Amino acid sequence: MRKAIYITLIIALLIAACQPTSPSAQPGKKTIVVTYSIIGALVKDMVGDQANVVVLIPNGQDPHEWEPSAKDIETLMKADLVVQNGLGLEGGLQKTLTQAAAAGVRTFVASDYITVRKVGQGEGIPNAGSDQNVGASDPHLWTDPLSMKQVVAALADQIKVDLGFDVSMRTQDLESQLDSLNSEITTQVATLPEANRKLVTGHESLGYFADRYGFTLVGAIIPSLTSQAEVTAADMAALKTLIQENQVKAIFFEVGTPKSISDAIGRETGVKVVELATHILPSDGSYFTFMRDLAQTIVENLR
Amino acid sequence: MDTFITPFSSNSFMLNALLAGVLVSIACGIIGTYIVLRGLAFIGDALAHGVLPGIAMALLLGFPGMLGAAVGALVMIGGISLITRRTRLSSDTAIGLLFVGMLALGVVIVSRSSSFSGDLVRVLFGEILGINPGALMIQLAATVIILVTVIICARPFLMLCFSPEQAQVAGFNATLYHNIMLALIALTVITSFQTVGTLLVFGMLLAPAGAGALVARRVQTMMIWAAGFGSLSVYVGLLISYYFDLAAGASIVLVATLIFFMVFFLRSRPKSTFGSPQIG
Numbered sequence: 001m002r003k004a005i006y007i008t009l010i011i012a013l014l015i016a017a018c019q020p021t022s023p024s025a026q027p028g029k030k031t032i033v034v035t036y037s038i039i040g041a042l043v044k045d046m047v048g049d050q051a052n053v054v055v056l057i058p059n060g061q062d063p064h065e066w067e068p069s070a071k072d073i074e075t076l077m078k079a080d081l082v083v084q085n086g087l088g089l090e091g092g093l094q095k096t097l098t099q100a101a102a103a104g105v106r107t108f109v110a111s112d113y114i115t116v117r118k119v120g121q122g123e124g125i126p127n128a129g130s131d132q133n134v135g136a137s138d139p140h141l142w143t144d145p146l147s148m149k150q151v152v153a154a155l156a157d158q159i160k161v162d163l164g165f166d167v168s169m170r171t172q173d174l175e176s177q178l179d180s181l182n183s184e185i186t187t188q189v190a191t192l193p194e195a196n197r198k199l200v201t202g203h204e205s206l207g208y209f210a211d212r213y214g215f216t217l218v219g220a221i222i223p224s225l226t227s228q229a230e231v232t233a234a235d236m237a238a239l240k241t242l243i244q245e246n247q248v249k250a251i252f253f254e255v256g257t258p259k260s261i262s263d264a265i266g267r268e269t270g271v272k273v274v275e276l277a278t279h280i281l282p283s284d285g286s287y288f289t290f291m292r293d294l295a296q297t298i299v300e301n302l303r
Numbered sequence: 304m305d306t307f308i309t310p311f312s313s314n315s316f317m318l319n320a321l322l323a324g325v326l327v328s329i330a331c332g333i334i335g336t337y338i339v340l341r342g343l344a345f346i347g348d349a350l351a352h353g354v355l356p357g358i359a360m361a362l363l364l365g366f367p368g369m370l371g372a373a374v375g376a377l378v379m380i381g382g383i384s385l386i387t388r389r390t391r392l393s394s395d396t397a398i399g400l401l402f403v404g405m406l407a408l409g410v411v412i413v414s415r416s417s418s419f420s421g422d423l424v425r426v427l428f429g430e431i432l433g434i435n436p437g438a439l440m441i442q443l444a445a446t447v448i449i450l451v452t453v454i455i456c457a458r459p460f461l462m463l464c465f466s467p468e469q470a471q472v473a474g475f476n477a478t479l480y481h482n483i484m485l486a487l488i489a490l491t492v493i494t495s496f497q498t499v500g501t502l503l504v505f506g507m508l509l510a511p512a513g514a515g516a517l518v519a520r521r522v523q524t525m526m527i528w529a530a531g532f533g534s535l536s537v538y539v540g541l542l543i544s545y546y547f548d549l550a551a552g553a554s555i556v557l558v559a560t561l562i563f564f565m566v567f568f569l570r571s572r573p574k575s576t577f578g579s580p581q582i583g
Binding site for chain 1: 310314315316317319320414425430432433434435438497541544545546547548549550551
């Protein structure tokens with residue numbers, strides 16, 4: 001008898017623990033599901049309270065790695081519009097996104113509306129193998145405000161067609177904000193001596209930022225467009241030489257970068273190791289704060 | 304000659320990795336020999352994976368991962384002995400059950416927490432290239448503890464290997480020494496998760512000790528061979544990672560496995576079964 005009570009109790013606790021934690025959609029409104037939090041921040045700014053915006057990958061999770069639960073797949077399948085980054089950023093979600101598109105869920109792929117950056121010759125670590133293919137498409141498009149401006153404009157059109165409401169007023173406002181963010185960062189970067197504009201990051205996440213504001217990509221701790229690859233001794237030795245030859249001022253590590261490996265390279269080269277939020281929204285949830293923090297951390301530590 | 308020394312003399316991360324690897328090899332050589340002789344491979348494997356939820360919880364709550372791993376190992380060993388004592392089920396069933404259960408729990412915790420992603424792979428495969436001096440000291444301490452305990456318990460451990468009944472007759476508490484041995488296996492697995500990782504440590508426990516058991520006849524000699532094979536694997540594995548741009552931890556275990564098969568083909572004799580009474 002007592003055992004039965006225990007079992008009932010355990011089951012009750014399990015049910016309580018399994019209560020859905022994702023934000024539930026309000027009835028009556030259309031639902032836009034955005035895969036990734038940083039793009040999600042801009043979509044929220046665009047639509048205001050005209051639609052529910054649900055971000056699938058929790059802020060702070062590595063989007064390259066994250067995999068959906070059954071609940072997440074349901075959310076995605078029931079969406080009125082799915083906004084994704086594209087170019088393989090949502091590695092673990094790719095199968096579900098393909099499934100959703102096949103089932104007729106309307107999708108918007110941000111990378112379709114920008115000039116996609118390709119990995120260039122001599123970027124990152126030489127001979128790092130297939131992870132570092134010259135010509136591979138770089139998915140980290142949100143680190144350039146002007147690319148995001150193109151995305152926002154295209155998305156406004158699709159919202160009008162697919163969901164039938166007009167967000168052009170808010171979008172125009174957002175576009176001019178993105179323009180002023182761009183000039184703000186340009187002015188800030190101008191204070192940094194050109195010889196110091198050299199980036200070493202956890203993985204190759206700052207390509208668009210570097211192109212826009214005239215930085216050189218010296219190398220990455222994990223020389224890959226995703227954060228998933230394994231570290232090899234050859235890569236570490238090559239990165240060490242690159243950092244010393246280029247007299248790089250700081251090593252930036254990010255979500256998914258092995259901290260101990262970053263520290264080891266820091267010890268080896270005597271260069272400071274700084275955390276940089278390239279994939280995480282700040283606590284106020286704003287894209288603009290995110291970009292300002294990003295630029296400021298980079299400029300301050302390379303000075 | 305430079306080819307074989309320069310990578311270590313000019314890069315401190317290579318030297319640290321080599322030192323840590325040799326310390327792991329000594330610990331694994333000693334403990335691995337007992338695992339091979341007593342047929343404890345399955346529980347070793349189970350421990351290596353079972354500590355995962357402990358590590359995940361600890362990292363999540365901000366405790367040192369090693370503490371979580373220790374709790375995970377305790378739960379694992381406690382659960383196994385509880386099931387085997389209270390039911391007629393064999394220890395294989397208990398080990399297997401807890402092994403998958405704990406592994407699944409670990410994956411669930413990792414996949415639903417927002418603060419650490421990518422760490423799962425690193426816990427499994429280790430970060431031998433990112434060893435810091437502190438971790439090196441911890442590994443040194445663990446290796447010394449294992450060495451000293453094994454020297455103190457040499458006789459009862461030997462009897463456990465070859466005739467547990469005789470251990471009881473000789474006045475040793477077989478259960479006690481069995482548990483001490485399990486604790487040492489757990490200690491090896493727990494400390495190694497920051498060097499070669501919990502998945503690969505298992506290769507380091509079995510491959511060099513297996514090769515050592517094929518070469519030597521006495522337990523001490525087996526251990527020395529095993530530690531030697533392990534250290535050689537670490538050295539060659541790191542060189543391969545350096546020159547051929549391959550993942551370090553996996554290269555090391557691959558070399559260890561290759562060494563085992565080389566020894567196996569050179570030394571294979573028909574009479575090399577362990578656990579049977581005619582050997583000793």
